[in-house]
Amino acid sequence: MKKVLAAMLALLFVLAPVSGYAAASFALEMSADKLQRGEQLTLSGTAEGDVNVKIVRPDKTTFYLDVIESANGKFTKTVTIPEEADFAPYGVYHLAASNGTTTLKKTFAVTDEDGNYPPEPIEGGGIIFVPPANGIPADAGTPTGSDIQPDKASNGTYIVGGDTFTSASGEAGDAVTINLPASSGSTGNALEFPAQVLQTLKSKNKDLVINSDNGTIRIPAEAIAVGNAGQETNIRIVLNTTLTDDAKNAIAGSIGSNADYHGVGAVITVTIQLVSGGTATDIHDLGKPVTVKLKLSNEQAKLIxxxxxxxxxxxxxxxxxxxxxMESGTFTFQANHFSTYAILEYSKSFVDMKGHWAEQAVKTLAAKHIVTGVDEQHYVPGRSITRSEFATMLMRTVAWNGKADQPAGANPFNDVPAGQYYADAVTQAASLGIVTGYQGAFRPNDGITREEAVVALVRAAKYFDLSSPGKGTPAFADAKIISAWAAAAVNEAWTKGLIEGDGKQFNPKKSVTRAEVAVMIGRLLPAGSL
Structure with a gap:
């Protein structure tokens, strides 16, 4: 038996792969567990492959994010602790390093020269609170009418107490506004306040507005579900407009190899957490849309x-x-959930649109994802479109404008089955009175004529801010063959600058092409719109 076992072990040794060095087990070392601002922390260890490192500040915002390459099974990286208090607040930092499926966690502290966490000076003066273990002081923050200037805690977090909110909400019109100090958006400092504040705002039908140096979010009170939050439960909100490594990686991973997208470095990351008993739970989905404003720098605006x-x-x-x-260098958009949002330029070119008279209209609507190509390379501008295709493009345009949020009613058409790509758009268009059918049928696969398209276009125009160019009454040579039910709409579309005709005729019975629909729908949008 021993001879057989020895033979088997010898065989396994012969068959085992040969390596220049043994596979490195994952290990992590830090050069210190306490540091002062301006000092350096060295991370080192052994690993097979890259090591992903993330360091979180005491206020739960991201301090450092990097991918460290290993060489011959070893890695090392030096991180400098910033001198500025906003970037490196005193307190305990949490480090997580991942290699493959293994994650190692460590902590270190940023302290003063005596190893303590002293209170931080607050810009512009004011009171500095150190939040007690059981919550936020009720009088934290300074109300001025419906506006609040938060106080800054020793861990770098901005705080507002319940009594301060009560005072401000009594003065508020439709919102209570918290004005964070300059640079808070770019440094990612957290804001905390009692969760019960949202219940108070909800009962008074008031929103919460949070202003930073270059970003603003307006939150309806019912947007954040807090349930039966107790007195010791807080809401933590972190608004960050810095293009961090985390944000860069998210953008790069989302774009992939698609060269049609181009970033301008403008991002906003919003984190909302429910904090209770030392546990923070992320809130991603919102009960109502939140309005976000992101102000661009002059350099970013020039790139767009x-x-x-x-x-x-x-x-x-x-x-x-x-x-x-965008208006006056500020983007405004609606968010139904929170994480990272970026401003990107999408310049989609089709090989069959180069030099075409509708090229710019197609490119503009493609950037708004209102029109798409028949494939990645071709738009096919001369192909006629169907009634369902037209309704879909038109309703995407209405949705982009954000002024027709009426929920869709029941589907009134017997030939628009649920599950078709156009079903929701056609149903919504019918609910808004933009399209009608033929004795219960929509005829989705029929081609749409120019006069049919213009009627729907004029009905949709009421959801856009259009100014009449004062062109008077059209003088189409074929006006007599325009259907009676379409004549008024054709006149109105001409007056509003939505149609031109071919110079002499309107051609009411002619099918609408994919190029024509892009130009017609594009005229609903304001000049220079985003």
């Missing part, structure tokens, strides 16, 4: 082509177009 930029939700694997409009 007005008709091609929009706001996208990025999660590291895909993009979700959100829309957004």
């Amino acid at each position: 082509a007005a008709d091609l930029a929009g706001v996208y939700y990025v999660n590291g694997s895909q993009l979700e177009y959100v829309g957004g409009k």
Whole structure:
């Protein structure tokens, strides 16, 4: 038996792969567990492959994020603790390092020279509170009418107490506003207040507005579900407009190899947490949309082509177009959930649109994801479109404008089955009175004529801010063959600058092409719109 076992072990040794060095087990070391601002922390250890490192500040915001490459099974990286208090508040920092499926966690502290966490000076003066273990002081923050200036705790968190909210809400019109100090948005400092505040605001039908140096969020009180939150439960909100490594990685992962997208470095990351008993629970989905404003720097604004930029939700694997409009260098958009949003330029070119008279209209609507190509390379501008295709494009445009939020009613058509890509758009268009059918049928696969398209276009125009160019009455040579039910709409569309005709005739019975629909729908949008 011993001879057989020895032979088997010898065979296993012969068959085992040969390596220049043994596979490195994952280990992590830190050069210190207490540091002062300006000092350096060295991370080192052994690992097979890259090591992902994330360090979180005491207020739960991201302090450092990096991918450290290992060489010959070893890795090392030096991190400098910033001198500025806003970037490196005193307190305990949590470090997580991942290699493969293994994650190692450590902590270190940023202290003063005596190893303590002294109170931080607050910009512009004011009271500095150290929140007690059981909650936030009721009088934290300074109310001025419906506006509140928060206090800054020793751990860098901005805090507002319940009594302060009560005072401000009594003065408020439709919202209570918290004005964070300058640079708070770019440093990612947290804001905390009692969760019960939202119940108070909800009962008074008031919103909560949070202003930072270059970002604003307006939160309806019912947007954040707090349930039966007790007195010791807080809401923590972190608004960060810095293009952090975390945000860069999310954008890069979402865009992938698609060269049609281009970032301008403008992002906003919002984190909302329910904090209770030392446990923080992220709140992602919102009960009502939140309005977000992101102010661009002069440099960022110069990088944007007005008709091609929009706001996208990025999660590291895909993009979700959100829309957004820009006015005076500030983007405004609606968010139904929170994480990272980025302003990206989407310049989609089709090989069959180069030099075409509708090229710019197609490019502009493609950037708003209102029109798409028949494939990645072709738009096919001369192809006629169907009634269902037209309704879908038109309702995407109405939705982009954000002024027709009426919920869709019941589907009134017997030939629009649920599950078809156009079903929701056609149903919504019918609910808004933009399209009608034929004795209970919509005829989704029929081609749409120019006069049919113009009637729907004029009905949709009431959801857009259009100014009449004062063109008077059209003088189409074929006006007599325009159907009676479409004549008024054709006149109105001409007056509003939505149609041109071919110079002499309107051609009411002619089918609408994919190029024509892009130009017609594009005229609903304001010049230079996003």
